[in-house]
Amino acid sequence: GYLASGTFPLTGRVMWRDRRVGSVRAAFLGTVNAETGATRVFLQPGADALAETWAGLSHGVVEPGSTIPEVVLRAAPYPAELFRIQAQELEHTPWNAGSLGGGTGQSNAEPPRPQVGWAADTSGPQLVSTFESPGERRLSAVLIGSRDEGRTHLQLVRLDSTTTLPIRGVLANRWANFPSYDALNDSIGEDGGKLEPGPVRVDIGPGGPVAYQGYYAARPPGGMVLVWVSIAARDRLGAGRTLQEAWSNLLGTTVPAPPGTAQSGRLEEAKRWLEIADSALRIGDWSEFGRAWSTLRSVLGLPLDSVRF
Structure with missing residues (x-):
């Protein structure tokens, strides 16, 4: 749950839920038991005085953050709408992180939705948005939203020209030039299926940014399976039937197995x-x-x- 104000002083204004606001706080965390339907509302860890005041007025409906079950706290993602607004603000001065998804950076436009994934150590979910360097067709920064012991944690990783990656559209075009990709597409088509690309995802690894994209085969009887993975790190590309095979191909130790007949x-x-x-x-x-x-x-x-x- 969020607390927003359209009259908060000394701040800029952004669009949020079809209105201009000057302040947005992620104040509450709600849960619904999938089996019983029981609903609970908690204060977010580290909630401010305004959120605590509203919690006090709820007469027990909003529970203290200390009562959040540990399993819920570990699985709770960074507040998505707050993350989107923060990412949008980072487009502007004094941060100048770049442009979100190749957009114009105008404050009256809704920012694109971030990608949702898991931290590399699987400790919890995280949100990721990428910024593009205007006119250079490369990524300029990566924003990561996660939780550290329940508290929200926001990290902006700036990328210089030696460690960056091309923008998503450029990567997708380069990956599509793999000969094995065309053969795989033809093979699935012969079998009556269709090759469907997943989203291009970007993560920050020990050696810098890594981008990858999964491709799925949709078959006429129903069902969808992962059949191809493309990966990029700095100035190198790789591909394969699995993430492990794609990474080995990127390192130059293997060649993607060519698809056979249908x-x-x-x-x-x-x-x-x-x-x-x-x-x-x-x-x-x-x-x-x-x-x-x-x-x-x-x-x-x-x-x-x-x-x-």
């Missing part, structure tokens, strides 16, 4: 999902087994529901 590609994919199902069965992971088995049936062109006799 039938051989399907058999390879079926074998992979059968191995996943077998591994899940051995350890008793029935959820993973069910997912792998359903995907295997989809790959083989079988209906998802078995016929009972």
Whole structure:
């Protein structure tokens, strides 16, 4: 939940929920029990005096931040709408981080939605937005929103010309020039499917920014599986059927396995999902087994529901 003010003094104005505001605070955290429907509202860790005042007026509806279950706090993302507004403000002086998504940087436009993912150490979710250097077709900065022991943490990583990456559109065009990509696209098309690109994601690794994009095969019987991954780091590109294979290709240690005919590609994919199902069965992971088995049936062109006799 947010607290906003259109009359907050000595600040600029930004668009938020179709109105101009001078202050936005992420004050509350709400949860809904998926099984029982029970709803709870908590103060955000580190909430200010205004939020505490509203909590006091709620007569117990808003619970103290100290009562947030630890599992909820670990899974709670950075407040998305606050992140978008902060990213929009960083386009301007004195920060001048760049342009969000190639936009104009005008304050009367809604900023683009950030990408949602997990931290590299899987400690919790994070939001990421990228800034572009106007006229240079390269990234100028990466903004990362996460939580540190429940409190929101915002990090702006500026990229110089020696460590940066091209903008998303340039990367997508370069990745599409891989010969194996065209062969894969043709193979899936022969099988009656369609290759669907996922979003281009950017993360900050120990050696600098890394961009990657997954491609998924949508098959006529239903279902979608990851079939290709493209990756970029500095001035190098890589691609492969998995993230590990794509990274090895980027390092120059492997070459992407060329897709075969539609039938051989399907058999390879079926074998992979059968191995996943077998591994899940051995350890008793029935959820993973069910997912792998359903995907295997989809790959083989079988209906998802078995016929009972």
